[in-house]
Amino acid sequence: MSYDSHIIVGKILTTHGIKGWFTIGSYTSSPKDIFDYKLKVLVNNEFEELLITEHNLMPKKIIMKVDGIETIASCEEYIGLDLYTAIDELPKVENNEYYWHDLIGCNVFNEEDILLGVADSLFNSGDNDILVVKNGNSKKEILIPFLKSNIILVEKNKIIVRWSNDI
Template sequence: MIGRITSVFGVKGWLKVFSYTDPKEGILNYPDWTLDLDGKRIPAKLEEGRRQGQGIVVRLKGINDRDLARTYCGAEVRVSTAELPPLPDGEYYWFQLEGLDVFTVDDECLGKVHHLMETGSNDVLVVQATAGSIDQRERLIPYLPGEVVQSVDLAAKQMVVDWDPEF
């Protein structure tokens, strides 16, 4: 997921989009979208878009009035992972980290990465307990590769962290 349609903008079918890309305008680099709305996947084509204040506004092909645009509010914006540019070794897209099992350096299971949060200083892993974890606590673990995050193994779907389970 690279964004979410939040509301309509104007009367000609434009939509406000909350972009998860960095920079926010990065969402405009992907012309072929899939909108995930109420369990339905709807193909969409980005016609044009621009920065508007703190957010992004877009016009999608075939949507040219406010009432039709309103029906897309709340849709998650997705693109094919094949369209994403490759990252340097040791860097990951958030979606790649979500779902990884998290273990301490002492091989204690803390749970599974549910999602990540962006904070001012660093990203934070939200790790939720699983049936195999040492307890049923949710943990917020800073995503600091080389410091807290010791290794990421996408093939094994595991991450090792140097983290005290008491936190």
């Protein structure tokens, strides 16, 4: 089985109450958006779809109820599992928009075709997204704001940036 067809969108953190509710963490840009997707967990190397019957966004946590899970004991088997959705179920992106998972692992070159490293991760700084590039030789990280002024081209497995090699 290939796991490349799915992406992690959240995690089951703990139980909530005694009647089969979960507290979850959401990795989607808006926490409530996690419920826009068909959620699955990986059990015995197979994806198992969860039928969400109820959910609630509370001030400090998100809770959900799954069909067929009625007790705290049955909930406990799922604690710590990642929540997945199929990549082909994600909304299509516009031109010059990208899902982070599509960028991670790409080789990053500057305008002079010098390899700066590999896109390791991204994070949001509040103002914009930051591309974290790791150079295997120097073990240094380069943090590149993911802005039109810095990103020249994104294609399969390659990102070209307007960035000095001296940094």
